[in-house]
Amino acid sequence: MKTPSAEAETGEHAAPEPRPSNFIRDIILDDLKTNKYAGRVQTRFPPEPNGYLHIGHAKAICLDFGLADEFGGHTNLRFDDTNPAKEETEYVESIKADVQWLGYQWDGLYYASDYFDQLYEWALKLIRDGKAYVDDLSAEEIRKHRGTLTEPGKDSPYRDRSVEENANLLERMKAGEFPDGSRVLRAKIDMASPNLNFRDPVMYRILHAEHHRTGRKWCIYPMYDFAHGQSDSLEKVTHSMCTLEFEDHRPLYNWFIQQLGIFPSQQIEFDRLNLTHTLLSKRKLLQLVQEGRVRGWDDPRMPTISGIRRRGCTPEAIRNFCASIGVSKTTGSIELAMFEHFIREDLNKRSPRVMAVLRPLKVVIDNYLENQTEEMDAVNNPEDENAGSRKVPFSRVLYIEQDDFREVPPPKYFRLTPGREVRLRYGYFITCTSVMKNAAGEVVEVHCTYDPATRGGNAPDGRKVKATIHWVSAAHAVDAEVRVYENLFSKEDPADVEPGQDVLDNLNPNSLEIISDAKVEPSLANAAAGSRYQFERLGYFCADPDSKPSKPVFNRTVALKDTWARVERKQTGKN
Ligand code: ATP
Ligand code: MG
DSSP states (O other), X not given: OOOHHHHHHTTOXXXXXXXOOOHHHHHHHXXXXXXXXTXXXXXXXXXXXSSOOBHHHHHHHXXXXXXXXXTTOEEEEXXXXXXXXXXXXXXXXXXXXXXXXXXXXXXXEEEGGGGHHXXXXXXXXXXXXXXXXXXXXXXXXHHHHTOOSSSOOOOOTTTTOOHHHHHHHHHHXXXXXXXXXXXXXXXXXXXXXXXXXXXXXXXXXXXXXXBTTTBTSOSEEEOHHHHHHHHHXXXXXXXXXXXXXXXXXXXXXXXXXXXHTOOOOEEEEEOOOOBTTOOOOHHHHHHHHHTTSSSSTTOTTSOBHHHHHHHTOOHHHHHHHHHHHXXXXXXXXXXXXXXXXXXXXXXXXXXXXXXXXXXXXXXXXXXXXXXXXXXXXXXXXXXXXXXXXXXXXXXXXXXXXXXXBOSSOOTTOOSBOTTXXXXXXXXXXXXXXXXXXXXXXXXXXXXXXXXXXXXXXOOTTOOOOSOEEOOEETTTOEEEEEEEEOOSBSSSSTTOOXXXXXXXXXXXXXXXXXXXXXXXXXGGTTOOTTOEEEETTTEEEEEXXXXXXXXXXXXXXXXXOOHHHHHHHHHHTXX
């Protein structure tokens, strides 16, 4: 799954890009000024290992690691592994690899399950302090007792159990005496609180399940709210960033910390990343994988870090994108085109240019010698003068793109058509003289003549042509498979569904096109998986791990056309 180029980038340290401040950075600056945490900045990235990371997580990662880096602080990677039913070691490993590939290295590596013993002790302490009780109500009854935003909740009949009884019941819950769902441990706070999270939240539930790290040691597991703040506190996290849906949980986060008298970590919420045409939910992405709607978590159409990597995007492009979107307190949606713009900007600088023909049409140059081959000089990257040049073989029979020829040209079509002269990139001027058709009347071969005086692409007499097209020499070309991707979801908001429909009904049926008979220049025969190129005039492509010697497979990372740049130009009124 990890491509060699991904390997090479692993461990590359992310230099903090200069960026405008944001409200979280301002809070940290303020805390440094007032010496709130003795000048320390410590953050954590707390994924639940129940799936692969996606681009939304990248935003959180860049924030957690980026801010700590900027202020000489530390960042822990902590797995929030409190739900054994859905968590797996495969996910833990993929998450570690993805964080490193993004260019970040954690200081401490922890698991919420490291703290299970301590959390249990703290639960007993809250019982002793009269702040927690064992409830025998079912989940359904607890829900009914909770009340609503407009109505207060009702106390459970078990709320006033004695300390001894509660401690004894919790110990027996832990010892495995009771079945799943039969009892829970709840905090004793306030069933009438306007904040529903304060209405005696559940702290522990019974779950007889094998945990990927603690095995069968536990059959009671702490809830997120009873694990997260305390884990932060144990690690002396100063600034604990999470997404806005946890805003209403913050009072509870603080309540547990206060009751236990432990290190006061501070929770700060920011907006989740949403991208148009994209689903960012591990649960939904898992469904795509399980139902075979995609080829796996690292399918290049997936918004997972591993999918985006396989598609050919670099960690720098992701980091630049995340820096540019910033953080706020209101959730919106970012155009997928904007992300693609950052991918293009980055690939433009680093990708060697090559020639590849996705839908080949044969061109025969009738006045070119039958067995002659020439080596044409081709520039590797006009954006990078150190990239040098290479030789591309030219011969009598070439392939060009079917789209670059029209027997009957539409208005403003300047490419090849009978009687017209065009430039072959790094080659000669050619003029179309005739075509050959198959029985169905389709053009299968185009005949041309070339002007030997135009070698390299310019006419000594100064005559101009209106189009330059790319090509490969038929005798030298290598067959390649090219996978062309479109948005995975047709709708801008995949969650926008008709009654009775599911987000999966919004999947784009044309999100993957496999072109199995593309022709690429010979330098690509053994392209190493993960190598990135610009196929001239087509887009950015990346060699897939499915490549075999002399049979490379390429993923289209993005096409060249930048719709975001156009939007931006419109917005700024520039051309
Ligand atoms: P998902 O719904 O995709 O499973 P999650 O929030 O449950 O996401 P976690 O593994 O709990 O995933 O998230 C780890 C961290 O990443 C959390 O701090 C969470 O707030 C953050 N995060 C998750 N999704 C996004 C997103 N779309 N944008 C920004 N941050 C996110
Ligand atoms: Mg989660």
